[in-house]
Amino acid sequence: MKIGVYVFDPTESDKLSSVRGVGRYLQLLKENFPGWTFTGNLGSKIYRQGSVFINPFFNFLQPPLTLKRLAPKQIAVIHDLIPLKYPSHFPTGIKGKINISLNKIALKNYELVITDSEASKKDIIDILGLPGNKIKVVYPCLPKSFTENASLDSSASPQNDIGSKYCLYVGDATWNKNLVNLAKAIKIINVTCVFVGKVFNSLTLNHPWQKELKEFLGLAKDDKRFIFAGYVSDLELIKFYQQARVNILPSRDEGFGFSYLESASFKCPSVLSEISVLKEISKGTASYVDPENPHDIADKIGEIYFNRDLKNTLGNKAYKRSQFFSAKKFKKDFLRTTDLVS
Numbered sequence: 440m441k442i443g444v445y446v447f448d449p450t451e452s453d454k455l456s457s458v459r460g461v462g463r464y465l466q467l468l469k470e471n472f473p474g475w476t477f478t479g480n481l482g483s484k485i486y487r488q489g490s491v492f493i494n495p496f497f498n499f500l501q502p503p504l505t506l507k508r509l510a511p512k513q514i515a516v517i518h519d520l521i522p523l524k525y526p527s528h529f530p531t532g533i534k535g536k537i538n539i540s541l542n543k544i545a546l547k548n549y550e551l552v553i554t555d556s557e558a559s560k561k562d563i564i565d566i567l568g569l570p571g572n573k574i575k576v577v578y579p580c581l582p583k584s585f586t587e588n589a590s591l592d593s594s595a596s597p598q599n600d601i602g603s604k605y606c607l608y609v610g611d612a613t614w615n616k617n618l619v620n621l622a623k624a625i626k627i628i629n630v631t632c633v634f635v636g637k638v639f640n641s642l643t644l645n646h647p648w649q650k651e652l653k654e655f656l657g658l659a660k661d662d663k664r665f666i667f668a669g670y671v672s673d674l675e676l677i678k679f680y681q682q683a684r685v686n687i688l689p690s691r692d693e694g695f696g697f698s699y700l701e702s703a704s705f706k707c708p709s710v711l712s713e714i715s716v717l718k719e720i721s722k723g724t725a726s727y728v729d730p731e732n733p734h735d736i737a738d739k740i741g742e743i744y745f746n747r748d749l750k751n752t753l754g755n756k757a758y759k760r761s762q763f764f765s766a767k768k769f770k771k772d773f774l775r776t777t778d779l780v781s
Contacts, residue, residue, distance in 0.1 A: 519694025708753035
């Protein structure tokens with residue numbers, strides 16, 4: 440009997456979640472497992488003999504999808520627990536605390552938890568108290584929009600026609616992203632940095648999680664060295680990676696570190712924080728910094744930015760490492776870990 444695999448898809452009703460983040464992981468699942476059913480309808484049709492339900496983005500701060508069991512076997516994907524790990528920097532309020540408690544109850548209905556790195560697995564064990572044998576690491580891969588455009592002509596200038604004299608930051612702007620120290624480093628080394636991410640499109644600063652972003656924007660205000668591209672398409676992002684001198688991810692913490700993998704696939708070297716998760720993912724193929732030391736960040740940016748030989752050497756090493764995170768490996772590991780068939 441063929442097992443019916445049902446994956447919750449919030450993008451059916453929430454188009455904003457279809458972009459990077461939730462949307463990126465769903466994209467990987469849809470590309471690698473086209474025979475599965477992706478649905479935003481959590482009706483009773485899911486529950487049948489042998490069926491499996493996958494929640495690809497188990498979010499403790501949102502109300503639980505349901506407190507009921509939806510299928511005989513249930514799998515939760517927890518990408519990271521950063522807001523729970525650093526509560527003083529991610530205040531949740533009363534509703535958030537209630538949601539956290541309810542989700543801990545809901546998680547008891549899941550037989551297996553999948554996460555993106557060994558570092559995240561350790562956090563899940565430490566913070567949630569789950570046994571290690573219930574948590575499996577499956578490294579994500581890149582979507583086809585990246586792998587199928589690996590040979591894209593890089594001669595075309597990226598958006599804003601800024602050429603290739605820039606550093607690149609791709610991501611969010613919460614406290615763990617460490618943008619204030621990055622801004623200080625950019626000013627010290629005196630280079631241009633392009634910032635890509637939808638958070639830079641709508642700069643409303645009334646959320647308590649945006650304290651770091653507000654300070655960062657104050658440092659960057661009226662400074663031409665800071666270019667805000669906002670959200671861009673994958674093709675535009677590829678061009679940015681291809682022409683950048685260096686990718687920068689000086690995070691205080693991460694669940695995986697997608698911008699390292701994305702940039703590495705186009706031989707763009709990275710400056711990364713010397714934290715366990717980024718060392719786990721990059722395996723010595725980047726330049727590492729103390730995230731709390733802007734001068735160290737600046738020095739490591741400058742070493743690559745102004746040294747083409749080092750840029751090429753690190754870029755080639757990163758590219759070789761990126762081949763480890765293949766779609767074939769992602770699919771094989773996901774199926775082996777979950778005892779499913781595609």
